[in-house]
Amino acid sequence: MMDQIKVLIGEEEVNRRIRELGEQISADYAGKSLHLVSVLKGGVFFTCELAKRITIPVTIDFMSVSSYGDEKSSSGVVRIVKDLDETLEAKDVMVVEDIVDSGRTLSYLLKMLQGRKPASLKLCTLLDKPSRRTHEVQVDYTGFKVPDEFIVGYGLDYAQKYRNLPYIGVVED
Numbered sequence: 001m002m003d004q005i006k007v008l009i010g011e012e013e014v015n016r017r018i019r020e021l022g023e024q025i026s027a028d029y030a031g032k033s034l035h036l037v038s039v040l041k042g043g044v045f046f047t048c049e050l051a052k053r054i055t056i057p058v059t060i061d062f063m064s065v066s067s068y069g070d071e072k073s074s075s076g077v078v079r080i081v082k083d084l085d086e087t088l089e090a091k092d093v094m095v096v097e098d099i100v101d102s103g104r105t106l107s108y109l110l111k112m113l114q115g116r117k118p119a120s121l122k123l124c125t126l127l128d129k130p131s132r133r134t135h136e137v138q139v140d141y142t143g144f145k146v147p148d149e150f151i152v153g154y155g156l157d158y159a160q161k162y163r164n165l166p167y168i169g170v171v172e173d
């Protein structure tokens, strides 16, 4: 069965905003280089588009995490499915994510990565759903704030589908 998908943020607007973020990050880190940590799978599409718009030297590494147990668990523990290939020590690191929802994944991940002694650690997310936050997370760069709806596209999936949509959409009931 085909799902109906409503466009929430069109392709042009997403691209324009990513260009702005790239310019802002390049200015903020002028004279430095930046190590991007892309969170698989959802963060990959945004990471690639963002990296192309950053004009300072960039390196990229990937990690994959999954939440332990069910949603009701308050432990906030996430399991590392694939760890980074490289050390973070003394690097200016930016975690790149598709969306910050409850904040559970990111709050855990950022604490864990901070323990690896980067020179600095920041978070850039394409989307933020602040109304859903249960775990505090400092978001340094945000593409768009979105309402509490189920979002797909630009890396975000519904049962592993729709990650490849070049726009941000909402699955209609």
Ligand code: IMP
Residues within 6 Å of the ligand: 042, 097, 098, 099, 100, 101, 102, 103, 104, 105, 106, 149, 150, 151, 152, 156, 157, 158
């Ligand atoms: P958290 O609740 O902030 O820990 O988000 C965990 C993960 O849930 C995100 O990285 C996404 O992969 C996924 N997620 C959260 N909201 C949505 C959504 O609206 N659509 C698709 N995936 C989502």
Ligand code: MG
Residues within 6 Å of the ligand: 039, 040, 041, 042, 043, 097, 098, 099
């Ligand atoms: Mg994600």
